Amino acid sequence: MSGFTNDWVYSDTVKEHFMNPKNLWDDDSFQYDGFGQVGSLACGDQMRVGIQVRDDKIVDLRWQTYGCASAIASTSMMSVMVIGMTLEEAYNLTPAMITERLGGLPQHKFHCSVLGDKALRAAIDDYLDKQGRDNPYRRRVAKVICECKGITDHRIEELVKTKQATTIDELREITQFGTVCGKCRYKVHQLFEEYKHIYNV
Amino acid sequence: MKTVYLDNNATTEVAKEVLEAMDGVGNAYGNASSMHAFGRESSRLIEQARHQIAKLIGSDDDEIIFTSGGTESDNTVFSIARDLIDQGSERKKIVTSSIEHPAIIETCRYLVSRGYLIQYVPVDATGKVKLDVLEKLLGDDVLLVSIMAANNETGTIQDIKNISSMAHACGALFHTDAVQAVGKLQVDVHDMDIDYLSLSGHKFHGPKGIGALYIRKGVPFEAFVKGGHQEQGRRAGTYNTAGIVGLGKAAELALAYMNDEHTRLWDLREKLRKEIQSTIPEVTVNGHPYDCLPGTLNVSFARAEGESILLMLDLNGIAVSTGSACATGSLEPSYVLLASGLDIELAHGSIRFSLGRFTTEADIEYVLRTLPPIIKRLREISTL
Numbered sequence: 001m002s003g004f005t006n007d008w009v010y011s012d013t014v015k016e017h018f019m020n021p022k023n024l025w026d027d028d029s030f031q032y033d034g035f036g037q038v039g040s041l042a043c044g045d046q047m048r049v050g051i052q053v054r055d056d057k058i059v060d061l062r063w064q065t066y067g068c069a070s071a072i073a074s075t076s077m078m079s080v081m082v083i084g085m086t087l088e089e090a091y092n093l094t095p096a097m098i099t100e101r102l103g104g105l106p107q108h109k110f111h112c113s114v115l116g117d118k119a120l121r122a123a124i125d126d127y128l129d130k131q132g133r134d135n136p137y138r139r140r141v142a143k144v145i146c147e148c149k150g151i152t153d154h155r156i157e158e159l160v161k162t163k164q165a166t167t168i169d170e171l172r173e174i175t176q177f178g179t180v181c182g183k184c185r186y187k188v189h190q191l192f193e194e195y196k197h198i199y200n201v
Numbered sequence: 202m203k204t205v206y207l208d209n210n211a212t213t214e215v216a217k218e219v220l221e222a223m224d225g226v227g228n229a230y231g232n233a234s235s236m237h238a239f240g241r242e243s244s245r246l247i248e249q250a251r252h253q254i255a256k257l258i259g260s261d262d263d264e265i266i267f268t269s270g271g272t273e274s275d276n277t278v279f280s281i282a283r284d285l286i287d288q289g290s291e292r293k294k295i296v297t298s299s300i301e302h303p304a305i306i307e308t309c310r311y312l313v314s315r316g317y318l319i320q321y322v323p324v325d326a327t328g329k330v331k332l333d334v335l336e337k338l339l340g341d342d343v344l345l346v347s348i349m350a351a352n353n354e355t356g357t358i359q360d361i362k363n364i365s366s367m368a369h370a371c372g373a374l375f376h377t378d379a380v381q382a383v384g385k386l387q388v389d390v391h392d393m394d395i396d397y398l399s400l401s402g403h404k405f406h407g408p409k410g411i412g413a414l415y416i417r418k419g420v421p422f423e424a425f426v427k428g429g430h431q432e433q434g435r436r437a438g439t440y441n442t443a444g445i446v447g448l449g450k451a452a453e454l455a456l457a458y459m460n461d462e463h464t465r466l467w468d469l470r471e472k473l474r475k476e477i478q479s480t481i482p483e484v485t486v487n488g489h490p491y492d493c494l495p496g497t498l499n500v501s502f503a504r505a506e507g508e509s510i511l512l513m514l515d516l517n518g519i520a521v522s523t524g525s526a527c528a529t530g531s532l533e534p535s536y537v538l539l540a541s542g543l544d545i546e547l548a549h550g551s552i553r554f555s556l557g558r559f560t561t562e563a564d565i566e567y568v569l570r571t572l573p574p575i576i577k578r579l580r581e582i583s584t585l
Contacts, residue, residue, distance in 0.1 A: 019513075041546045042545055044546075068506055
């Protein structure tokens with residue numbers, strides 16, 4: 001069976017980050033300024049991120065991931081990209097940017113890459129919270145999902161995260177999403193499911 | 202790099218003797234349904250294979266029809282049941298288990314969506330069908346009971362003789378998906394009192410795309426694949442001569458090797474199990490401790506995810522399978538393991554080693570050297 005291990009299921013970059021993860025949190029002595037953890041066991045992946053911040057720059061980051069190869073490689077790549085970034089740059093990191101640097105992931109594996117940046121944002125939120133500062137980045141990256149009612153992805157995320165909306169009906173009751181033109185309904189459902197997964201609701 | 206194939210419950214390497222037998226079919230290219238010499242030669246080879254299969258499961262030759270595999274055999278039986286219900290049978294219920302192969306689970310899901318009544322018997326922590334629950338589901342409204350002989354994921358073997366007698370006591374027909382059992386365990390359709398039995402060639406070192414269905418003389422039958430008069434009208438389509446010959450040869454070999462292989466595989470499986478348990482902490486062995494296919498070992502590693510373990514092993518030349526959701530692209534891990542009450546985290550961390558005729562002791566030793574550092578590493582990476 002010559003060469004059959006060369007043509008692997010994922011890109012060479014994914015393989016490298018899976019086999020040799022960078023910036024792994026395997027040292028208990030790592031002192032973090034901000035900490036974030038997202039994911040759920042039900043879906044089989046969970047991520048934990050700690051950041052060190054100096055002058056609003058991420059000077060160091062450590063992470064741990066329980067999950068599949070895509071999840072491990074995504075978090076590892078995220079760590080490589082983020083160290084040296086300003087908090088604002090880091091906050092704007094998207095799953096698409098991570099998967100691009102990984103040389104792509106199969107379609108059905110894309111959801112495995114969405115936790116890395118969420119854990120990072122949770123760590124930045126935690127850092128700012130500990131500093132008693134408002135989050136100046138949050139507003140900028142918010143995307144309007146329901147145009148009629150002006151509901152953003154952040155609003156939906158917040159309602160799921162704080163368990164104010166645990167069902168799609170509760171979310172509709174609170175936000176009135178999709179009650180006018182209705183074209184956002186599918187997108188809202190998708191986001192709602194994604195956030196439920198991320199925040200283990 | 203050394204390669205070790207431990208995914209024999211998914212499919213097996215075709216035996217050399219089987220390939221040779223199939224190669225010999227090259228000249229028998231006539232259509233077995235034709236009367237001329239070319240056709241007669243093909244027909245002779247097919248009937249020889251039918252006899253080899255019948256011998257393996259203790260049936261008469263004419264109780265065997267060839268199909269494209271286990272899935273078609275299973276579908277044929279459920280189609281018969283559906284047909285009987287449609288024709289006005291007073292028995293309208295099908296009873297099966299919660300851990301059947303998708304060939305049955307998905308067929309049942311479809312039948313339910315069309316308004317048919319299906320009930321599922323749960324299994325206990327070892328994967329054995331709960332006979333007390335089965336007893337309660339059985340009655341004069343049950344048309345068909347279908348319970349697999351051995352499970353593909355855990356290897357747990359059901360007490361088929363007992364279950365078939367329970368099914369018959371209430372007047373139901375009994376089918377068993379014996380795809381994982383045939384060729385590995387002694388299966389005798391008369392001793393086990395079976396009405397229909399599905400088997401598949403590629404699970405015991407035969408070719409893919411060929412299987413058989415045993416149909417006891419006198420039980421209801423309706424062709425699933427309709428068309429020509431092949432198989433006495435029981436399964437249409439030109440005979441797959443090479444496949445059938447390969448299946449027959451695989452059956453002959455399985456029967457010849459069965460006793461020795463059973464002992465050898467169980468010893469290797471037990472070596473693997475004991476040493477994994479002694480070298481790696483937090484390991485759970487899934488399935489029944491001894492009523493288990495001889496070459497199947499399903500274990501869960503806490504704090505390590507199955508797809509990651511599978512791929513780390515793959516990078517070391519070792520092929521296994523996992524019940525983790527991530528390996529399939531769905532969000533749900535193995536329904537078989539969850540049905541046994543396994544924690545969802547442990548289902549995500551499950552690995553199935555399935556051994557076959559070509560597995561050696563050196564293979565197992567290589568796995569035992571390779572596995573512990575992989576689990577240790579993944580646990581270092583893990584949040585749990």
